[in-house]
Amino acid sequence: MGLKTKGKGRRWARRTANLLLIAAIFLAGVNVGNGRIDLQRHSSVNGSLPNRLDYTGVDQLYRSIKDNYDGKLSAQQLQDGLKHGLATATKDPYTVYFTPKEAKDFSDQLNNSFSGIGAQLGQDADGNLEVIAPIDDLPAAKAGLKPKDIIASINGTTTSGMSVDEAVSKIRGPKNTQVKLQIVRDHKQSLDFNITRQDINLPSVKSKTLDGNIGYLQITSFSPDTVGLAQKAAEQFKSQNVKGIILDMRNDPGGLLDAAIKVSSxxxxxxxxxxDEKQGNRTTDSSTSVGGNILTGIPTVVLIDGGSASASEIMAGALHDNNQAYLIGEKSYGKGVVQQLINFGDGSQLKVTVASWYRPNGQNINHKGVTPDKIVKISDADAKAGTDTQLQAAQAYLAAKQ
Structure with missing residues (x-):
């Protein structure tokens, strides 16, 4: 997720990936939390739109619903529906209106604190709701969900036409309650999962030293705690004089762009x-490394897969294109757009796509992903046996460098 904050809001994917940590929205991948505040306003390609919409038709529709609908409605319910509808009209899965409650839930997700099943959700090229990445050791992963699984229904409700954020709200729920998901795997196999929700509080970084004095750094999302934890791990690696580093960003849905920039540094x-960030062919913003490069020159392998999205793709591309890392694994998810998070006075928010981001080599990876230097897959048999062929390939590469 790459999210970026601007004006009264925050902009993510530069700072977002819809982090769902499904009980949270991945998310979606995400540049909230400690995202940097930028008071400038983006120029818009929609300058020809009127300053105010003509609501004559809306008022007519409202009166028709008010006079004829056989059910109880509230004014707030209808106003929220209008706002959700304006965002949905963009037909962009990453442009979403949040009510005050939804905004709070989203903030909790960005801080890796929520109650759910622990998975990131997104939409594929056909608009299907899909699992981007289940989080290791959490209910979704333990139940057997996999990246690219399509969620056909949630508690019996079809996901056709359902936004990622709406799906997240349905999947989240109180601890120790269950959610039923109907999954389509490989576009042919239908599977049912009953998954028990749990409270989830996750540190975004884990580190250790592997055999051969190889530093191992795993980043599961780019969150408010990521920079401090990664800095601490880097200092330990430096003091141990590690011979190489494995940076594991598999199943990392992204998050705060500022965190990705600082960890890349x-x-x-x-x-x-x-x-770079661009609107059309015009570059609107460029981000560069900020210093503190204590790991420069240490042979490094970055592990990515289909669950690596947004901010993790930004970092993988930056290290690779600046000749600081070799990429191993599988092609990443492919989220190459930037969102801005705008806060409103009542506590509601708009998360809106404002630009596309480009790697240092000039490539935009939206719907394309980052392709590793070496493709290594983990078969079902390997996964069942607990054999991490991608990690083994990284260790072999670094051993050959010594």
Missing amino acids: LWLPPGQKVL
Whole structure:
């Protein structure tokens, strides 16, 4: 997720990936939390739209519903529906209106604190709701959900036409309650899962030293705690004089863009390009490394897969394109757009796509992903046996460098 904050809001994917940590929205991948505040306003390609919409037809529709609908409605319910509808009219899965309650839930997700099943959701090219990444050791992963699984229904309700955020709200729920998901795997196999929700509080970084004095750094999302934890791990690796580093960003849905830039800066000398943001062919913003590059020159392998999205793709591309890392694994998810998170006075928010982001090599990876230097897959048999062929390939690569 790459999310970025602007004006009264925050902009993510530069700072978002819809982080769902499904009980949270992945998410979606995400640039909230400690995302940097930017008071400038984006120019818009929609300058020809009127300053105010003509609500004559809306008022007519409202009166028809008010006079004829056989059910109880509230004014707030209808107003929220109008706002959701304006965002949905963009036909962009990453442009979403949040009510005050939904905004709070979203913030909890960004801080890796929520009650759910622990998975990131997104939409595929056909608009199907899909699992981007189940989080290791959490209910979704334990139940057997996999990246690219399509969620056909939630508690018996079809997901056709359902937004990622709406799906997240349905999947979330109180601890120790169950949610039933109908899954379509590989576009042919239908599976049912009953998954028990649990409270989820996750540190975003884990580290250790592997055999051969290889530093291992796993980033599961780019959250408010990521930079501090990664910095601490980098200092330990440096003091141990590690011979190489494995940066594991598999199933990392993204998150705060600022975090991705600062962690990339542990490898990149100051001033090296991390990404560009563009509207059409016009570059609207460029981000470069900020210094503190204590890991520069240490042989590094980055592990990515189909669950690596947004901010994790930004970092993988930046390290690779600046000749600081070799990529191993599978092609990443492919979220190459930037969102801005705008706060309103009543506590509601708009998450709106404002640009596309480009790697230092000039590529936009939206719907394309980042392709590793070496493709290594983990078969079902390997996964069942607990054999991590991708990690083994990274260790072999670094051993050959010594």
